[in-house]
Amino acid sequence: MIDTDSRDVPQMDVGTSGKVRVWDPLIRVFHWSLVVAFAVAYLSAEELSTVHEVAGYVVAGLVAFRMIWGLVGSRYARFAQFFKGPSATFSYLRDVAGHRDRRYLGHNPAGAAMTAALLITLSATAFTGWLLDDETRIAMLPDLPQIIAPAIADEDGQDREYRGRGQGGESAVEEVHEVLANLMLLLIAVHVGGVVLTSLRHRENLARAMVTGEKRAPEPGDIA
Numbered sequence: 001m002i003d004t005d006s007r008d009v010p011q012m013d014v015g016t017s018g019k020v021r022v023w024d025p026l027i028r029v030f031h032w033s034l035v036v037a038f039a040v041a042y043l044s045a046e047e048l049s050t051v052h053e054v055a056g057y058v059v060a061g062l063v064a065f066r067m068i069w070g071l072v073g074s075r076y077a078r079f080a081q082f083f084k085g086p087s088a089t090f091s092y093l094r095d096v097a098g099h100r101d102r103r104y105l106g107h108n109p110a111g112a113a114m115t116a117a118l119l120i121t122l123s124a125t126a127f128t129g130w131l132l133d134d135e136t137r138i139a140m141l142p143d144l145p146q147i148i149a150p151a152i153a154d155e156d157g158q159d160r161e162y163r164g165r166g167q168g169g170e171s172a173v174e175e176v177h178e179v180l181a182n183l184m185l186l187l188i189a190v191h192v193g194g195v196v197l198t199s200l201r202h203r204e205n206l207a208r209a210m211v212t213g214e215k216r217a218p219e220p221g222d223i224a
């Protein structure tokens with residue numbers, strides 16, 4: 001990380017428009033594909049359909065790609081560039097409250113924490129969806145707590161009985177899957193709210209930057 005208080009802007013190709021490339025093409029395609037795949041999975045969820053499953057697996061594939069890209073991708077895609085500990089995140093949030101927050105060229109610490117929350121919740125949603133797709137998968141997880149592993153096979157293993165269905169007709173796993181999907185809605189609302197607030201605060205359209213990949217070149221005081 002470079003603090004531009006103390007150094008010149010390093011190795012950055014500042015174009016004539018005064019912009020620098022921050023988000024590489026794969027991050028941008030990842031982001032907007034994720035938005036579409038999540039929306040399709042959520043909106044097709046009322047009854048199990050191929051559309052729901054395929055969209056859910058696309059989400060899982062995109063998240064898997066992002067995990068790899070976080071290790072080997074371009075500068076601002078790398079987890080090591082933007083993940084900070086909880087204390088840095090809380091201190092950044094205190095700065096936001098006091099209007100002292102500095103501009104980050106990549107993810108700011110709160111955006112980084114949100115990125116982690118979104119990726120983890122999406123993985124858990126897709127994983128519980130995958131479990132639901134075939135009840136024997138739940139039966140294969142006997143060591144998990146009862147709420148996650150409610151299906152118990154018969155002694156001879158022949159006639160598996162799915163005992164996960166609760167009073168309301170929904171299994172515990174279905175319940176967890178649905179809660180996670182709805183938690184995603186909450187996280188997305190906070191995520192988009194954070195994007196809007198930060199855009200206003202630093203007078204820069206961050207959503208457009210996620211389309212073009214470009215942001216205003218770092219100025220003194222910014223963190224690049």
Ligand code: HEM
Binds near residue numbers: 191
């Ligand atoms: C239309 C609504 C949305 C807008 C305008 C938007 C915008 C953005 C922007 C500007 C960033 C970069 C934040 C930064 O500058 O630090 C970002 C990152 C991110 N957004 Fe969204 N977003 C939207 C919806 C979503 C949804 C629905 C999801 C999940 C399903 C999502 C998941 C993510 C993730 C995982 C990142 C981290 C990017 C990365 O480093 O890979 N976003 N979003």
Ligand code: HEM
Binds near residue numbers: 038047048052128132
């Ligand atoms: C990661 C993105 C996903 C999201 C946002 C999502 C969302 C949801 C939601 C909200 C429900 C509850 C529907 C309702 O009863 O109102 C649901 C149900 C379900 N989902 Fe997903 N899901 C995702 C991935 C998957 C995957 C990958 C699979 C399996 C291949 C899957 C399989 C199921 C099944 C079997 C149900 C129960 C359907 C029923 O009989 O009511 N989901 N999903």
